Amino acid sequence: MLQIEHVGPGPVSPLAREEFVRMRDGIRLATDVYLPGAPVAPDAAPGDTVLIRLPYDKSGAYTYIPLIAEYFTARGYRVVAQDVRGKFRSEGEALLFVNEADDGYDTIDWIVNQAWSNGRVAMWGDSYYGYTQWAAVSSQHPALKAIAPRVTGTQLGEPVRAAAGARTRGVEWGITYLYPLTYFHSQDAYFWDLDPAHRPYSAQVEAVLAQLGSRSISYDQWYPRPVHLPRFPNGDPFDARPVPTLHTIGWWDNCAPLSWADVARIEQRPAWALNHFLRIESMDHESYYVDDAVEDRVEERTHEQLLAGLPRMLEPALAFFEVFVRGNGAPTDIPRVAWNLAGTPGMRASETWPPPDAAALELFAHAGGALSPEHPPAEPAHADWLHDPADPVPSSVANAFAFLLDAPDESALADRDDVIAFTTDPVAEDLDLTGPVRAEAVISSDGPVMDLFVRLLDVDEEGRAFRIARGQVHLRDATDAARVEVDLGQLGYRLRAGHRLRLHLSSSDAPEFIPQPGTGEDPWGATELTTNRQRLELGGDRPFRLTLTIASPGAWPAASTEPKGPTHV
Missing domain, CATH: 3.40.50.1820 (Alpha/Beta hydrolase fold, catalytic domain)
Known part of the structure; x- marks a missing residue:
């Protein structure tokens, strides 16, 4: 029960x-x-x-x-x-x-x-x-x-959809299918815990609905065959x-x-x-x-x-x-x-966002773990990691809606073999990040689909890492390498002198996002799991590029490509 x-x-x-x-x-x-x-x-x-x-x-x-x-x-x-x-x-x-x-x-x-x-x-x-x-x-x-x-x-709560013919789309949140079962099952609210180790997740839902003795029309309109009812019948x-x-x-x-x-x-x-x-x-x-x-x-x-x-x-x-x-x-x-x-x-x-004095700064990832404005690596290189759906990269907080309740230190994630880390030199003086953050990457997998998660962190002098931005993208037909853009959102953040920026790249962020089973099946209903080898290109004509918006480009430190942390090349 x-x-x-x-x-x-x-x-x-x-x-x-x-x-x-x-x-x-x-x-x-x-x-x-x-x-x-x-x-x-x-x-x-x-x-x-x-x-x-x-x-x-x-x-x-x-x-x-x-x-x-x-x-x-x-x-x-x-x-x-x-x-x-x-x-x-x-x-x-x-x-x-x-x-x-x-x-x-x-x-x-x-x-x-x-x-x-x-x-x-x-x-x-x-x-x-x-x-x-x-x-x-x-x-x-x-x-x-x-x-x-x-x-x-x-578009709050809407299941992720890909544009016609597109190879990329967003990654589905776990809350997408849980929300209709909690607040919108019926008149009252019902709360229960999904067991992330027990697949298929859809079977856990059916057990809950059976125990409640009735279905959720809001869940059934989205899974397993989404019915997108018009939200705005009178027009956008x-x-x-x-x-x-x-x-x-x-x-x-x-x-x-x-x-x-x-x-x-x-x-x-x-x-x-x-x-x-x-x-x-x-x-x-x-x-x-x-x-x-x-x-x-x-x-x-x-x-x-x-x-x-x-x-x-x-x-x-x-x-x-x-x-x-x-x-x-x-x-x-x-x-x-x-x-x-x-x-x-x-x-x-x-008068505008970003503020009118904002400027773009490009940083490039290097095989030794450096993240630098120096020119991208001239020679082809790559970083590989394994995505194991039985042991996904954990979400950093239990409640994704209350991230600042815990404001966790995420530095330990870089010790995982399935997390790739790239780190800058310390900034010489305070640096204000004021606008959009974007990543551009060429990725591929030996599995049919691939999720790429990118987290941007502020690393202090003690090595504590605080997440300040993130984004994610889903790639289908992933055995053929593709250039993807990852929107990490917007930033209004002061990076203090002596602090560094770090990127964590991975293929999961669970249970906040539904982890891919590795087979290409629908992850909510999948039962079989398999491990995939993922690849990120780093050099030649396929660099990994992070574009920041900053207010004071002169504050950036002299470039360095010395090894900064763990990568898997």
Whole structure:
């Protein structure tokens, strides 16, 4: 019998009045209304409203919405917090993503018809309740005046797909198939641990579903034959009327690639770009920060710790809403790009990202383990390693959404035979990394497919290695060598004088990403395992190239190609 934790809805906050809001098809969604002054003397006069639509229980401890609502109401906002369709107290079918556009429109329409609403609505929230904001934008309700999505993306949770005819695509997250089984199995939430040593993983899922006595429609639409239901039936959000957007991304958010993909699309649409304000913070998905005190790096934060974190989380949105909802001030009062350079205090401002003074620097990997701006190796060379699916390279944290909770030292990974390491000389002075990071590699395998993971780390004087960026790519028909590009995301990071940069290259990062079985089979349903020999080209016309964006290229040390660490040549 599997151990499955069952979590039902929490009690409605005494500060709220619960309503059941009818959607266009008759389904009623549980909706908490918070008015300023409640519960003693609620102010029911017309005012601005902040809407939060989420699947994580509007009354539960995990997202502490009552505390957030109280913070907003203290500034005079009415707050509406709603369980999305099929979740916790709401009626309907628990189906990921596809109902949020119309349900968002209908909820906003209900709000503006209430006596306590003045007809102006803003939205706020993280992750899925950031996604519901983009869905509401696509519905084009005229009352939606501003949104403040954090750590999210319009393609949140979507299984990885390859472009037609492409040999490369992304690598599938483990959470892709687990999320529909936890929060979107049915009305309540169910948690259980996948055993990474027991294959096929799909069989573990079937055992869980059998024990629960019902299936998850959200899981079944994605596995084993994906059915991609339309998320935005009214049209793409970025084809809709632009809505002023405060778009918050975390440097260490595992969902940041989805956010940056949306930023790239917005930049191609002048009307949207005009209404888009970017905020980039040194945090992860669960709002742990790189500068958190040791006592605040706890999995279960106390009531006092949650309250202490609210200003950092909510004040930027309140300042944004003051301008774009209440009309107090001008758009120029909000920085076009506000960003933190990790390792330094405070926020910086620029008109663009990357900042206008940023410049590209290319580093090349050498067979001895050096990573250097010196010209690439003239002679052909390569580095080989074995990918053993029975002993994959471990993910560095248990909870990928809370990387900064542990902020682990990853230096020991370089001691593994299946991790290739390349290291720079120490920098002579502080070096600011401010923009995109990309790797270009020629890779191949004796197996049918190959995954390449690239981690960029800051190595201090004591040898501790802290991950600052990463990317991964999946290659099919891998027996034929191919040039691949690996997007490691964006960086705003100060590398301190005396520190070095290090790359870790491998073919797995499990269980955060589903490890390849080595046979070319679907890794979620595979039963047979085999070891593959992987190859990375290093010299001649096939160098490995890392391109950084830096603010002060003169700070880079003199080039060296002396051996730096383990490679397997």
